[in-house]
Amino acid sequence: MIKSLRNQLVVALGMLVSVIGVVQGVSSYKLSQAGMSALLDLRLEQVATRLRDGFAEAIPQNPARGSQDDRDVVIVIWKTGESLPFRSTDPSLHFPRDAKAGFSNSSVNDESWRIYTRQDPTMTIQVAQRSSVRRELTQENAAMTLWPIAVLLPLMWIAVVFVVRRSLRRLNRLGLQVQAIDAGHLEALPTRGVPDEIAPFIHSINTMIERLARSIEAERKFIADAAHELRTPLTAxxxxxxxxxxxxxxxxxxxxxxxxxxxxxxxxxxxxxxxLARADAPIDGNPMTRVDLAEVVTNAVADVLPIALQRGLDIGAEEMIDAHVRALETDIGMAVKNLVSNAVRYTPNGGIIDLRMRREGEMAWIDVIDNGPGIAEESLPRVFDRFFRANMDIEGSGLGLSIVKAIATRYGGDVTLKNRDDGQTGIVASIGFPVEEVRSAEHAAPIATDG
Ligand SMILES: Nc1ncnc2c1ncn2[C@@H]1O[C@H](COP(=O)(O)OP(=O)(O)OP(=O)(O)O)[C@@H](O)[C@H]1O
Ligand SMILES: [Mg+2]
Incomplete structure (x- = not known):
């Protein structure tokens, strides 16, 4: 079964066009064959009529062999009372003299012939033509009628594909927009210019998005309120x-x-x-600034430097680039700090942690690479889930990466966590943001402690 609506339409319309084409082709082929056959019959009849009008004597008595055109007709004339033909354009052929008047088909010298016989009181005139020649002529002629269909059919298929694609382009665009809907991106779908048939769908999807956004916001508010309310008694x-x-x-x-x-x-x-509740909340009102990513990296390293020194960790930042993001400074700082603090927390004493920056198209990425134990592959897809902890031996709330994800999503960025693939154990945690602008190439700004 074909799942794609576009392919279904293309196949159905294409088949329809093909069937119409084939029916049209066959009927015009048959009609043309019949027409040609009738024309050839008429020609035989006309020749016979001329001969009756006194042209019979004009035929030579002993025609030169081979002068007869293969495609042409053979004429035999009998006089009443004589047993041999009075005239024959090909004496080697013996047509049945008693053939019924009018058109008949007969086998002569192992060949099939179409014969027109005219019985007059004084003579019998026979005009014959090879059936094979007639078939060749009618088929040649009928085949000519197939050319337009043969050329048009592929063109029709192309037209069908083109028209269907064009009509469904808008649907595809809507599909992509629907695909992009998730908890972090809950915008109503545009309704302008939507075909009448899918407008009800869009309307229901938009209602659903609205409801979803409201319930997500209610949940976020509840978490924020609960956390806020719990803070006071806990402080007490x-x-x-x-x-x-x-x-x-x-x-x-x-x-x-x-x-x-x-x-x-x-x-x-x-x-x-x-x-987390704050990172999930709409930005509204808070002033966004131009955040220098290199500075964020430097600060994140500086923040953990005392613990790193204490634990003999070698932490350094290298391959810095000049990249800025329009955002709330605290957000970007918190996201990078969470990744760095994970690296510090989960890398055993004496380990190495590197921070690197890179540019990929419109995105600037910060990689935090450690040489700790890494994460079991089966746990990796869940690390961004709230309260998920892959390692129960080390204390943590399991919310750090959820916060990082919320912040990345908020600015149209992304975050990934992978095990190292360079032969060492450890994690490569990367966070990327769409940059506002990147000016110069790399400039080194290493900050390092000797572990
Ligand atoms: N660099 C890393 N190396 C090894 N495991 C890691 C690393 N980063 C994260 N993890 C694993 O992923 C889990 C989720 O990390 P996340 O930052 O969300 O929570 P947490 O560190 O446990 O708590 P929190 O950050 O809220 O204090 C961690 O519990 C840890 O098992
Ligand atoms: Mg953490």
Whole structure:
């Protein structure tokens, strides 16, 4: 079964055109054959009529052999009472003298002939022509009528493909727009110029998009509100714990520290939840600036430098390029920091982390490459899911990459996470944004610690 509407239409219309073409071709072939046959018969009849009018004597008595044109007719004239023909243009042929008057088909010398016999009181006139010659003539003539169809048929197919494609182009464009709809891109489809047949679909899709956007926004607001509401009691809890600290007896210290750790972890989770809710929210109103990506990279490295030094990690930025993005500065900074902090968190002590920038068309990319353990291939597709953690041994809320994804989507960018393919273990985390402009080529600005 053909799934594509376009192919279905092309095949159906093409077949229809072909059937019409074939029927037309066959009928004109047959008609032309019949017409030609009638014309040839008429010619035989005319020759016979002329001979009756006294032209019979004009035929030589002993025609030279071979002078007879293959395609031409053979004439035999009998006089009443005589057993041999009075005249014959080809004496080697013996036509049946008693053939019925009018047209008949007869086999003479193993060949089929079309004969016109005219019985007059004084003579019998026979004008004959080879059936094979007649067939050749009628077929030649009929074949000529097939030429226009043979030329037109492929042209009709091309026209069908062209017309169908043109008509469905708008549908294809709409299809692509529908395909682009996702949680991060919920815009109503354009309704102007849409064919009447698909307008109801577009209308329902738009209603659905509206409803979806509203429920996503409600969910985001709920998360933001819940996180916000939880922040105050947690801060109070933390304060209480701090006040309580000097009064905890030594035997309870372990359990007390666990309690404080739990409170800290919850605070972190709530902070990440708030960040995610903010990254998902519409930008409206907040002033966007021209953010220098190289500066963002430098800052992200500087931020983790103390921990990196402490853990003996060699972190450096190289291959910097001049690229700017129009965005909220805090967003871009947070996205890159999340990737760098993942690299720092999941790379064992003494590891190497490199930050690189590259340009690909309209996008500027920042790669964060570590030589940690990497991520199991089956877990990779889920790393951008909320609360997903591939490694349960190391503490984390599982929201960092969801925040990065939300920020990348917000500016029409993208983020990818792959295991290294250069023979080493580790992750290449890349975030790309459409650049506002890139001026000069690469200039090195290495910041490095010796691990
Ligand atoms: N560079 C990396 N190397 C190895 N695993 C990684 C790396 N980056 C991310 N991961 C894995 O992907 C999971 C999801 O990362 P994500 O940043 O979303 O959450 P998190 O780091 O656990 O928590 P959060 O960032 O919210 O504090 C992590 O739990 C970790 O298992
Ligand atoms: Mg993280």
């Amino acid at each position: 809890l933390q304060l209480q714990a701090d006040n309580l600290a000097p009064h905890i007896v030594a035997s309870n210290q372990d359990r007390f520290q666990e309690l404080r750790h739990g409170i800290a972890r919850s605070s972190k989770l709530i902070k990440q939840l708030l960040r």
